[in-house]
Amino acid sequence: MRDQSAPVGPVFPVPYLPTLGPVHPAAVTAGLWEQVLANNGTGRFLAHDPASRWGGTKNELVLHEDAAPDGRSAGVAVLCRRRRAVTVYHYAAEIDSEREREAAAKLAADHGAESARLLWLTPKAPPVQGQCRRIWMKTLSGSEPPPAEQVQPLNTLPPALRATWPDFADATAGEGFAALEARRRNGPLDGPLLVVTVSGRIAGAIGPMAVLPDPVGRRRLLPQYFAVLPGHRGQGLGRALWRAAMAWGAQAGADYQLLQTELGGASDRLCEDEALQVIGFATAI
Known part of the structure; x- marks a missing residue:
């Protein structure tokens, strides 16, 4: 003990x-x-x-x-x-x-x-x-690039586009969006969902976006669900969503975000490209 x-x-x-x-x-x-x-x-x-x-x-x-x-x-x-x-x-x-x-x-x-x-x-x-x-840490600042025009909050989309959200959530159940949609149906989430659309349908999403003070008073951008449909990967949509999330966090007064990515995976490579700080590794054995 x-x-x-x-x-x-x-x-x-x-x-x-x-x-x-x-x-x-x-x-x-x-x-x-x-x-x-x-x-x-x-x-x-x-x-x-x-x-x-x-x-x-x-x-x-x-x-x-x-x-x-x-x-x-x-x-x-x-x-x-x-x-x-x-x-x-x-x-x-x-x-x-x-x-x-x-x-x-x-x-x-x-x-x-x-x-x-x-x-x-x-x-x-x-x-x-x-x-x-x-395990990565992203330090946020007022110099975060503005979100791409193609990234919008889900609740601001026209009804026809917003109606494609349940299909997106089902298609990305493995990334947690089906469970998130079940929560959303039972009550409002603690922040917005940011989405990108392609050809009249939602193709990627990140969120919900929320900030919480950490144990020493810094404002932490909380972890988000993050996914792009398989048929639309490799087109820059994930990077656009990621940068929009960081811009949202900076505008909301967040000081940093912590993330975990599968070693060698797409999100891991994105964090490396965006020059995040590595603060450790967690291995399930």
């Missing part, structure tokens, strides 16, 4: 905290982790938790944490009560993946969970041992 007097900084060398996900590097403080633990098990969201935008209750419970005395490695086990799944967040330069997976599986069984996974957090790209996501 955690030594209450131990500093938190070395335990989380990657700015990715269990139950919160990626956070601004300057926000990884002892006070933040104490907030997480003090709130643990209450079902409430911390005011700066990005997941709070969807309402409901906090379903993640920190089970325990272990850290090496020198702070060079740490593990934090979290139970998602809704999905009955355990995730062990492992911070270290190296990992015995077979041993750690077995330990995670045992922990899941001990807590009646149906599945377990190991998430390995590293400052540098690890050897390929699983599904790796790169």
Whole structure:
């Protein structure tokens, strides 16, 4: 178990905290982790938790944490009560993946969970041992280029164009838009959806767009769903949507955004082209 007097900084060398996900590097403080633990098990969201935008209750419970005395490695086990799944967040330069997976599986069984996974957090790209996501930070400023004319908020489209949205949402269910559309039907989202249209139909979208203060008072542009229909990829639509989202964030007073992209994927290449800062890697093994 955690030594209450131990500093938190070395335990989380990657700015990715269990139950919160990626956070601004300057926000990884002892006070933040104490907030997480003090709130643990209450079902409430911390005011700066990005997941709070969807309402409901906090379903993640920190089970325990272990850290090496020198702070060079740490593990934090979290139970998602809704999905009955355990995730062990492992911070270290190296990992015995077979041993750690077995330990995670045992922990899941001990807590009646149906599945377990190991998430390995590293400052540098690890050897390929699983599904790796790169964590990026985009710093926003007043110099963000204005959105392309082809990008418009969904709710400002003419009715005939807006009527193609459900078909787009169904076609991009794998990117989360079908679930988002179900939320939209049940009530307003916390911000607009930005879309591009081609030949009278919606071909790409990003959103919803919203800003939330982070643990140290910076304004964070929250993560968005982002997709372009397969038949329209490679035409610059994704880049136009991305830049429109960043322009929206800057105009709304956001200071930065954090993103996760599949290593080597289209979004990963876009972030690299746009010169975002890499702040870590998360590998599911």
